[in-house]
Amino acid sequence: MKLLHIDASILGAGSVSRQVSAAIVERLRQLSPGLTVVDRDLAAEPLPHVTLAHLPASHPFSADGPDRPVSDAVLAEFLAADVVVIGAPMYNFTIPSQLKAWIDRLLVPGQTFQYTPEGPQGLAGGKRVIIAISRGGVYGAESPTAGAEHVETYLRLVFGFIGVTNLEIIVAEGIAAGPEPRQAAIDGALKAAALVAA
């Protein structure tokens, strides 16, 4: 089984989403000893913004260029994974642009979705996707700021579009509310990570 581990936080060792995504990967390593793990750190090695020259070869708008092989490799790496674990921090109410640049290389017609007379159809539904979200504020469905949440809602939309409708999401929120709420949120998320199913 192949696992793709994606991180995007710019906060290095102080990152909450990195801590939780690493705990999820560790949990799955313990549950499946034969697991192969590929790590892609989008902060350490950022992908450029997508331009025509970056679109994967299989994209209908693809143009040949020196940067295209990187996009092809990113898409192939995603397609090859059985399980994808993503650390997704909230920066300015949405995902980091580093993570968006990765997603921009995944939504390719004919590869991860297709248009049909009945509308778009996801082609990547066989994958398991687990996401560790960290947010400074609190955005739960009951909170008055719920409408400002564009990390979880966006990722549900994007992965649902390519066929992954049963996302597993672990949230650590209230990280900016002080040391105690921060620690409580991290502890809760790590506890959830330790319970991720095989």
Ligand SMILES: Cc1cc2nc3c(=O)[nH]c(=O)nc-3n(C[C@H](O)[C@H](O)[C@H](O)COP(=O)(O)O)c2cc1C
């Ligand atoms: C550049 C930047 C922008 C942020 N923007 C928001 C925001 O819009 N809303 C929020 O609730 N928290 C925001 N935060 C707080 C982060 O969501 C919080 O620190 C979270 O733990 C980030 O994940 P990380 O620790 O894995 O990087 C921001 C933090 C940074 C560094």
